Amino acid sequence: MDDAINLLKTTLHNFHKLTDEEFKEFLKISEYKTLAKKEFLLQNGQYNHGILFVTKGILGLYELINTKEIYTSFFSVSDFATEISSLASQNTSNKNIVAISDTEGFFIKRTELLQLYDKSISFERLGRKLLEHLLSEQHTFTTMLTSLKPEDRYKYLLEHNPELIQQIPVQYLASYIGVARETLSRIRKRMS
Amino acid sequence: MDDAINLLKTTLHNFHKLTDEEFKEFLKISEYKTLAKKEFLLQNGQYNHGILFVTKGILGLYELINTKEIYTSFFSVSDFATEISSLASQNTSNKNIVAISDTEGFFIKRTELLQLYDKSISFERLGRKLLEHLLSEQHTFTTMLTSLKPEDRYKYLLEHNPELIQQIPVQYLASYIGVARETLSRIRKRMS
DNA sequence: GGATTTTTGTGACGATGATCACAAAGTGTA
DNA sequence: TACACTTTGTGATCATCGTCACAAAAATCC
Numbered sequence: 287m288d289d290a291i292n293l294l295k296t297t298l299h300n301f302h303k304l305t306d307e308e309f310k311e312f313l314k315i316s317e318y319k320t321l322a323k324k325e326f327l328l329q330n331g332q333y334n335h336g337i338l339f340v341t342k343g344i345l346g347l348y349e350l351i352n353t354k355e356i357y358t359s360f361f362s363v364s365d366f367a368t369e370i371s372s373l374a375s376q377n378t379s380n381k382n383i384v385a386i387s388d389t390e391g392f393f394i395k396r397t398e399l400l401q402l403y404d405k406s407i408s409f410e411r412l413g414r415k416l417l418e419h420l421l422s423e424q425h426t427f428t429t430m431l432t433s434l435k436p437e438d439r440y441k442y443l444l445e446h447n448p449e450l451i452q453q454i455p456v457q458y459l460a461s462y463i464g465v466a467r468e469t470l471s472r473i474r475k476r477m478s
Numbered sequence: 479m480d481d482a483i484n485l486l487k488t489t490l491h492n493f494h495k496l497t498d499e500e501f502k503e504f505l506k507i508s509e510y511k512t513l514a515k516k517e518f519l520l521q522n523g524q525y526n527h528g529i530l531f532v533t534k535g536i537l538g539l540y541e542l543i544n545t546k547e548i549y550t551s552f553f554s555v556s557d558f559a560t561e562i563s564s565l566a567s568q569n570t571s572n573k574n575i576v577a578i579s580d581t582e583g584f585f586i587k588r589t590e591l592l593q594l595y596d597k598s599i600s601f602e603r604l605g606r607k608l609l610e611h612l613l614s615e616q617h618t619f620t621t622m623l624t625s626l627k628p629e630d631r632y633k634y635l636l637e638h639n640p641e642l643i644q645q646i647p648v649q650y651l652a653s654y655i656g657v658a659r660e661t662l663s664r665i666r667k668r669m670s
Numbered sequence: 671g672g673a674t675t676t677t678t679g680t681g682a683c684g685a686t687g688a689t690c691a692c693a694a695a696g697t698g699t700a
Numbered sequence: 701t702a703c704a705c706t707t708t709g710t711g712a713t714c715a716t717c718g719t720c721a722c723a724a725a726a727a728t729c730c
Contacts, residue, residue, distance in 0.1 A: 351625045358621050370617065374610040403603070410602035411595070417609035418566040424616045425562065429550050431623050432656035433543045435718090436687075455707065464624035466688050471709055627688090628717075647677065658718050663679055 287318070290341040294392060297339070297364045301415040308408050315402060316392035321345075321385040327367060328383040334372035336396040340365050343389030344453050348461070349381045357458045360386075360450055366416065367391070386454055431464060437473050439463040479510070482533040486584060489531070489556045493607040500600050507594060508584035513537075513577040519559060520575040526564035528588040532557050535581030536645050540653070541573045549650045552578075552642055558608065559583070578646055623656060629665050631655040 294316070295309055304312065319338065321327060327338055327345060338345070338361075345367045347359040361367035361383075372379035373396060402409045430442050440463060443451055451459065460470040486508070487501055496504065511530065513519060519530055519537060530537070530553075537559045539551040553559035553575075564571035565588060594601045622634050632655060635643055643651065652662040 349621055349625075351621070354625070356621060356625045358617065358624065370610055371614040374607070374614060403606075407599040407602055410599055410606055414595075414602055414606040414609060415566070417606060417613055418562055421609055421613045421616060422563040422566060424613060424620065425550065428616065428620050428623065429541055429543070429548060431620065432550065432653060433541075433546070433548045457707070461624060467707090468689080468709080469687055472687090475709080649677070659677095660679080660719080661717055664717095667679080 290318075290390070290392070293341055293364055294339055298412060301419065302408065302412040304408055304412065308406065311402065311405070312394075312409075315398035316394050319391060319393040321389040323385055323388050325385045325389075326382060327385065328369055328372075328379055328381065330380055330382050331378050333376065334369055334379050334396065336399065337366050337368040337373070337394045338389075338391045339394065340367055340389060340391040342391070343385060343387045344450075345383055345389055346386050346454065346458055347381055347383045348458075355458075355461065357462045360447075360454060360462070362449055362453075370420075386458070436463065436465040436469060437476070439465070440470065440473050440477075482510075482582070482584070485533055485556055486531055490604060493611065494600065494604040496600055496604065500598065503594065503597070504586075504601075507590035508586050511583060511585040513581040515577055515580050517577045517581075518574060519577065520561055520564070520571055520573065522572055522574050523570050525568065526561055526571050526588065528591065529558050529560040529565070529586045530581075530583045531586065532559055532581060532583040534583070535577060535579045536642075537575055537581055538578050538646065538650055539573055539575045540650075547650075547653065549654045552639075552646060552654070554641055554645070562612075578650070628655065628657040628661060629668070631657070632662065632665050632669075 291313065294313075298304060298309070298312070316339070321338075321343070328334055330350065340361050340363055342363060344363075345361045346357050347361070347367075347369060348355045348357040350356075358381075367383060369379050369381050369383060371377075372381075376396075403413065430439060434442060440459075443459065443463065456470055456474070457467045460467045463470070465473075483505065486505075490496060490501070490504065508531070513530075513535070520526055522542065532553050532555055534555060536555075537553045538549050539553070539559075539561060540547045540549040542548075550573075559575060561571050561573050561575060563569075564573075568588070595605065622631060626634060632651075635651065635655065648662055648666070649659045652659045655662070657665075
């Protein structure tokens with residue numbers, strides 16, 4: 287548990303340094319939570335109740351489009367798992383976040399997070415910097431998608447996110463990089 | 479010019495309401511700037527000096543990948559044109575932002591923006607909310623890319639960003655949605 | 671307004687990916 | 701262990717896309 291707390295602290299500090307006092311406040315609103323494989327953190331039609339800082343396991347965010355599950359994000363250790371649109375707007379979400387393996391982490395309730403934002407500029411800044419980072423990452427990913435062909439997209443994953451390839455069913459990865467399941471299966475064969 | 483100021487005010491208020499005093503401060507650090515078609519707001523190798531709030535015209539953000547210009551964002555009226563990675567890190571950028579038509583807007587210097595962030599939680603909140611919005615949009619775009627085939631991607635643009643299709647060379651749009659220039663040309667022919 | 675540059679269209683071709691159907695392998699569970 | 705369910709692999713076929721080459725059209729610039 288101490289390890290988990292340290293991971294949270296280190297991760298937050300990468301974005302913005304909180305005082306010990308502030309970190310304690312952050313910890314106060316973080317409750318340890320476990321999800322068994324296949325359990326949902328968020329389901330289509332539900333409100334988004336907050337963010338899970340992942341300390342163990344892996345989750346996937348997907349959307350149902352034309353009866354297909356399109357995975358668009360994965361969250362592993364030290365990631366903040368949530369769906370930003372429903373978190374920011376407080377409308378119900380049309381996306382799902384599911385535990386791909388047994389998962390643990392700190393759950394930060396949306397309502398309490400908003401209170402934290404009100405308390406000090408430090409938390410706002412933390413939020414802003416985290417979002418800057420996420421936006422930059424998402425932009426990079428988009429560029430990768432539009433500029434590379436399927437095989438090179440898979441190589442990109444191999445190089446930049448090898449941990450995903452180990453732990454995530456190939457069919458999910460296929461939707462993530464925008465290719466058919468069968469095609470990715472053949473790409474893997476060619477490359478081995 | 480008053481119109482431009484009102485547009486800025488309205489746009490900012492969509493994310494977070496500033497007091498009149500705060501908005502004046504924001505205006506104080508915003509300087510009117512014009513860019514002729516083909517002028518650069520940011521060039522590969524340069525530092526990112528700030529954000530252009532666009533009041534007229536259109537800009538494109540592209541990256542050179544394997545000798546190809548891949549456009550990954552467009553900014554039109556009431557958008558905040560910048561490249562987030564270099565804005566946040568203050569490393570030089572590997573991307574370019576160029577005026578696609580004659581463009582005008584308010585330029586917000588990065589250094590002065592950072593000072594604003596220090597002054598009041600209100601500006602931090604504005605930044606955070608804007609970033610939440612942008613991240614959500616970017617995520618939606620990524621989903622669109624991975625889940626739709628080329629023709630449907632173009633239809634998506636037609637429906638959601640018709641203003642882009644009017645003003646932007648087809649070859650740029652093609653890279654934006656990840657298809658070859660010739661293919662998009664044929665898609666347009668099929669659809670007409 | 672004519673020449674140059676840039677952008678767009680198009681034909682032909684080969685390569686690649688999507689799809690359907692089914693088999694095989696793997697996983698979880700009673 | 702046996703059974704069901706999920707995931708992955710594979711073959712065959714068809715449709716689509718990318719690429720190269722060149723022509724046409726449009727925009728830009730003296």
